[in-house]
Amino acid sequence: MTIPEGVAAPETLLLPGVLDAAEAAATVRSILAEQRPDGGIPWFTGGHLDPWDHTEAAMALDAAGEHAAADRAYRWLAEQQNPDGSWYAGYYGDGAPGVSNRAVESNFCAYVAVGSWHHYLTTGDDAFVDRMWPVVRRALDFTVGLQLPGGPIAWRLDEDGAPAQEALLTGSSSILHALRCGLAIAEHRQEPQPDWELAAGLLQHAVAEHPERFLDKGRYSMDWYYPVLGGALSGAAAERRLAADWDRFVVDGLGVRCVSDRPWVTGGESAELALALWAVGRHEDAATILRWIRRLRNQDGSYWTGYVFEDDAIWPEEHTTWTAGSMLLAVAVLGGDPATCAVFAADKLPGGLAVQGCC
Template sequence: MPDRRRAADLPAVPGVLSADQLRQTVAAIAAEQAPDGALPWFRGGQLDAWDSVEAAMALDVGGEHDRARAAYEWLARHQRPDGSWAAEYRDGVAVAPAVESNHAGYLAVGAWHSWLCTGDAALVDRLWPTVRRALDLVTRMQLTSGAISWALRPDGTPDDTALLTGNASLSQALRAGVALAGLVGEAQPDWEVAAADLGRALRERPGAFADRSRYSMDWYYPVLAGAVTGAAATDRLAAGWDTFVVPGLGVRCVADRPWVTGAETCELALALAAAGRPDDATEQLAAMQHLRAEDGSYWTGLVYADDARWPVERTTWTAAAVVLAADAIAGTGPAATLFADPAALDRPAVDEPAAPGIHPAVPEPR
């Protein structure tokens, strides 16, 4: 089946980013990919499954489908028997072996996003066993509250702690998994039940999650992932706006630090797009362009009190968040609705299918 997107058809956000600028950013992500398909934060740096998927989605938006496919197949080769990935790899070696639920779940979102971009049914078929093992693990980690444990203990039992941002992402992942199950003709009723229970927990049981309200991701991610919608989404975004948004610069990662980060700003833009506020989303995407480097890559963040970029790194996941936000705002790409209209994930059409990301917390500035 031919690709749905031609190489020239990148999104553009007038007055903020042109298609050529987005193409340059996609090229900057591609430049960090290893020959075996591994897609780390930057060449020689760490790799985790969640951020690798996010970067692969940006490659697909940019028409780099072979590279995106290679990144997904790298993950498939490195999946462990229990359905998990290590929390961190370097040069293909697991250096942080912990089993974390959000790393396990996100491939489902990437696989569905890739299908929307390319219609590559053969890739879906190859990834399906990997997705199935991963989401079966996620459902085994669900707690009685409906929330999903953030990690397994050394004895293999789920930790009692659930993280709100990770659970919002897992809500999206489970729903993407259900959509993929429909595509391959293998119903997964356990995932449907788990997604419904998790959705109720995200909307109705705030006590089910650890208090990490100082992090902006816990503020906007339930909206970004489509777990909180309508008036509740509007109210939620309004409640945290003055705490986290720094006019003209972007979004604080942490409420009590003078530090704005590009990925969080773009993820807020995705949440605003999901909430039907494309103009506000565009404003946030524009606000973080001070982090853009000459080659189209993006610095992670800025400690604005010191006018200092920090950490001193340019990450694939920050650049990917820019690409995904631009795609959602422009609304022209075949996968734009995954984030711009999260409800579309719950009504996929097999013949014509309708993506913050979370990245691991980087150290706070001192």
């Protein structure tokens, strides 16, 4: 991997015990080094590329001030979007043409709204919004079309195009976040989207009040914190949820387990929990989690995906752009970056139509 020179990280990416100026710049360069000429950002050189993680890495580039590179990432999304508004679940990461996984995952499709709103807030570029608005609108219309009775969003279309009649709590929480960012873009453009407002309200109610409407994936830490990260829960309800399973998932001094019954902490889940902790005002706890996962930092500024603590082993042996990206976004909110804070703060986004108690 060739690391580009000439990158300087903004002060919002500096956090004592987590990243200093040189380290932050190196992490930004590690993502830039993986970005392909067409704008795509795979997990690592030659590895898988999916639209959700690609967007998270692009958001990290914007938080670092690398707006031209982020713009290329969004152009890649626009070029790859299917006519129905979706994207496939996987693309060849080495730049070879074609699709590696023809299934369609609904939260992958929706997340372009989060990234697009974040890019606008970092740049103020109305021409970008004009260009991406049709992309976002098609993506969210497609996603809302997969809403199931009771509010959840079907989590995928199989490779034969048949929609699943089941929903994932993590995926639906992420979609709620995306719908709210999409509504923010719609408000900015003065183009109301009542279908999105209703869908967001029904989805928020389902995530907050009806966990039985989702597949049971309680072993996974993402199902624990994503209702907070996605904005379905805030205030006392969010605090109660985080407290309820803290000891199941958080390993003191090491980070956050990906799965409750495995001795494996991962950088992505740890950084995302830090974002959720920031959202409820627990800034020091968030910073502590990020300090714990310094063991995942590679010499070149990239981050290993995870650490098996029973074996004292890095696993898998890969440096993922989305791990680096989630780390930079978590540091950015703690550093007060205005755009990143606005995107991840529940009270800074439109809430959709309130439907509490309706179903």
